[in-house]
Amino acid sequence: MKALINKIKSNQDLSLEAEAYLYAISEKKTFSKGTVLIKQGQTTVNKVFFVLDGCLRSYCIDKNGKEHTLQFGIKDWWISDYIAIHNNESATLAIECLKASTVIVFNAKKLNNIFTQFPEYEPFLRNLLERHVVSLHQRILNQLQLTASERYDLFLKQYPDIEQFTRNYHIASYLGVTQESLSRIRVEKIKK
Amino acid sequence: MKALINKIKSNQDLSLEAEAYLYAISEKKTFSKGTVLIKQGQTTVNKVFFVLDGCLRSYCIDKNGKEHTLQFGIKDWWISDYIAIHNNESATLAIECLKASTVIVFNAKKLNNIFTQFPEYEPFLRNLLERHVVSLHQRILNQLQLTASERYDLFLKQYPDIEQFTRNYHIASYLGVTQESLSRIRVEKIKK
DNA sequence: ATAATTTCTTACCATAGGTCAATTTTTTTC
DNA sequence: GAAAAAAATTGACCTATGGTAAGAAATTAT
Numbered sequence: 001m002k003a004l005i006n007k008i009k010s011n012q013d014l015s016l017e018a019e020a021y022l023y024a025i026s027e028k029k030t031f032s033k034g035t036v037l038i039k040q041g042q043t044t045v046n047k048v049f050f051v052l053d054g055c056l057r058s059y060c061i062d063k064n065g066k067e068h069t070l071q072f073g074i075k076d077w078w079i080s081d082y083i084a085i086h087n088n089e090s091a092t093l094a095i096e097c098l099k100a101s102t103v104i105v106f107n108a109k110k111l112n113n114i115f116t117q118f119p120e121y122e123p124f125l126r127n128l129l130e131r132h133v134v135s136l137h138q139r140i141l142n143q144l145q146l147t148a149s150e151r152y153d154l155f156l157k158q159y160p161d162i163e164q165f166t167r168n169y170h171i172a173s174y175l176g177v178t179q180e181s182l183s184r185i186r187v188e189k190i191k192k
Numbered sequence: 193m194k195a196l197i198n199k200i201k202s203n204q205d206l207s208l209e210a211e212a213y214l215y216a217i218s219e220k221k222t223f224s225k226g227t228v229l230i231k232q233g234q235t236t237v238n239k240v241f242f243v244l245d246g247c248l249r250s251y252c253i254d255k256n257g258k259e260h261t262l263q264f265g266i267k268d269w270w271i272s273d274y275i276a277i278h279n280n281e282s283a284t285l286a287i288e289c290l291k292a293s294t295v296i297v298f299n300a301k302k303l304n305n306i307f308t309q310f311p312e313y314e315p316f317l318r319n320l321l322e323r324h325v326v327s328l329h330q331r332i333l334n335q336l337q338l339t340a341s342e343r344y345d346l347f348l349k350q351y352p353d354i355e356q357f358t359r360n361y362h363i364a365s366y367l368g369v370t371q372e373s374l375s376r377i378r379v380e381k382i383k384k
Numbered sequence: 385a386t387a388a389t390t391t392c393t394t395a396c397c398a399t400a401g402g403t404c405a406a407t408t409t410t411t412t413t414c
Numbered sequence: 415g416a417a418a419a420a421a422a423t424t425g426a427c428c429t430a431t432g433g434t435a436a437g438a439a440a441t442t443a444t
Contacts, residue, residue: 062337066337068336069336070333082329083326083329087326092333119311119314122307122314122318123307123314126307126314126317129318130274131278132325133324133328134275136329136332137274139332140328140331140332141252141260141284143332143335143368144261144365145260147400148401168421168422169421176335176336178401180401180403180404183422184401184423184424186423187424360392361391370431372392372431373431373432376394379394
């Protein structure tokens, strides 16, 4: 939790009250590998996670039973089902721990109300959202213009240590290829 | 401009000073079809556009000379090269008018500074960014799980009137297929 | 309106990536 | 650490989409 507070403080001041409130609406928790934090289809999504340590993944299962990974959540990242929260609908995504992970669990509504009481948090969130938008723009452009192999290279650069925690099909479903294709791509890379 | 002010006011109050400032940092302009508002590679991007009327498009040209459309900007949408603005680098995208368009042009820096003087704008922007993030999440998931034909169907639902303004290759490059493939998809649809 | 230009369609072939199934390898469980 | 389960690889084949090129159609410019 201190990690998050310090992160915010590195960019702006924070009153003691504001800091206290953040503690009040959150809870540090550790989950074992395989724990499902949000289940696709559950009727309400009211939690947002800040990752202190470990590795989470958000994904959906389509009508054919195939998984598609939207995001990996590693140290210092936020993860949740923002589609469900924002549209106030049942969970479109599942979130699971790919390894034992320590996260700060926030109540989504309380976190969203923090701004009415402590507008001082606004710049922090604005910056966070902006960076998120930019990274999503980048991801879409990459998906449009790069081959599967190039996307895999980029992925390894962006998440240099993640392969220890993920199964190949996690990465494949993030890149938008089958696990078999990713396997072949990996073989090609080794050859070179 | 009134349209934008009213939009903000529909969700919150706005002081007269704050309203006046918004006028001060913006300028309503009309551009003819084909006008390039941002050129890919230009050294600085310092403008953000709010579309009052018309249709814009942001896209990039890759190393093979192929275009990839990131976004269409229609009535009431914001459009710019947020990648460049946020990373403070030269333009990664181009923005052009697909038809004669009236937009409000904002200075990006001044728009970003508006919050230090008028924090009352924060909730509006936060909401805007959140919705944007959610729609980008949706787009990524769609790209991962839908076929080109399904993505086209969805596109037509999301932008019911846009085909009047766009060339087929604009849409194809947004969906991530070649213009020839889109042409074939369209033929299949007519058959059914 | 007519000519020039751009865009769209279509036919043919090429290819990246998908599917399925068998086998090997790795990871988990007891 | 052995057995069971899960994941990764591999091969054979398949399919959706891409590439090319030429002609048709639509749009734009004169």
